[in-house]
Amino acid sequence: SQQGEEDPQALSIQEGENATMNCSYKTSINNLQWYRQNSGRGLVHLILIRSNEREKHSGRLRVTLDTSKKSSSLLITASRAADTASYFCATPTGGGGSQGNLIFGKGTKLSVKP
Amino acid sequence: NAGVMQNPRHLVRRRGQEARLRCSPMKGHSHVYWYRQLPEEGLKFMVYLQKENIIDESGMPKERFSAEFPKEGPSILRIQQVVRGDSAAYFCASSPPKGTGSVEQYFGPGTRLTVT
Numbered sequence: 001s002q003q004g005e006e007d008p009q010a011l012s013i014q015e016g017e018n019a020t021m022n023c024s025y026k027t028s029i030n031n032l033q034w035y036r037q038n039s040g041r042g043l044v045h046l047i048l049i050r051s052n053e054r055e056k057h058s059g060r061l062r063v064t065l066d067t068s069k070k071s072s073s074l075l076i077t078a079s080r081a082a083d084t085a086s087y088f089c090a091t092p093t094g095g096g097g098s099q100g101n102l103i104f105g106k107g108t109k110l111s112v113k114p
Numbered sequence: 115n116a117g118v119m120q121n122p123r124h125l126v127r128r129r130g131q132e133a134r135l136r137c138s139p140m141k142g143h144s145h146v147y148w149y150r151q152l153p154e155e156g157l158k159f160m161v162y163l164q165k166e167n168i169i170d171e172s173g174m175p176k177e178r179f180s181a182e183f184p185k186e187g188p189s190i191l192r193i194q195q196v197v198r199g200d201s202a203a204y205f206c207a208s209s210p211p212k213g214t215g216s217v218e219q220y221f222g223p224g225t226r227l228t229v230t
Contacts, residue, residue: 044221
């Protein structure tokens, strides 16, 4: 079943603008992760936010988590053409081993025009 | 430290043939996960393995698909008698042992399977 749902499905902006992507999930989590995927490539881990954190920064990335609303947002500031990619949120099932498998949303396809 | 390695990167099979996909986790990682991605879709979990053990195969189709992670060597995802619907990108991820404090999964570049 789909756990994370990203919104919007596609986003097109100009270089220098900020990009905001949202993710909603259904069940309780202990962390939420954001990944980037360039076209035809593998996934790159961007940032992890734990359930007891509300906001986290990494360079031009800012992630928020609202566990009461079961939602997260990813903000990319001062976007660059190289940020063009699909962005996925993922939540772990928590079963067994280190953390169990990840459940991914369908992603937001971001296009940054130079 | 090399990342997660997958081979082959591209694989073409005719209907009815077998496909074998390999994944070598990052050094020191003992957990391997396989995911499948259809075009324009997110990744869907298939199977989670530790060395010589299948921990969770709830996402694996009941027939034709199998996975292993032997004591020595890479993890193998095997698809027998492939059909056109098996065409997809298959990603492997690995993570460190429990207790290290790290829960991120590190993904390989994927194997793109095309069934003709």
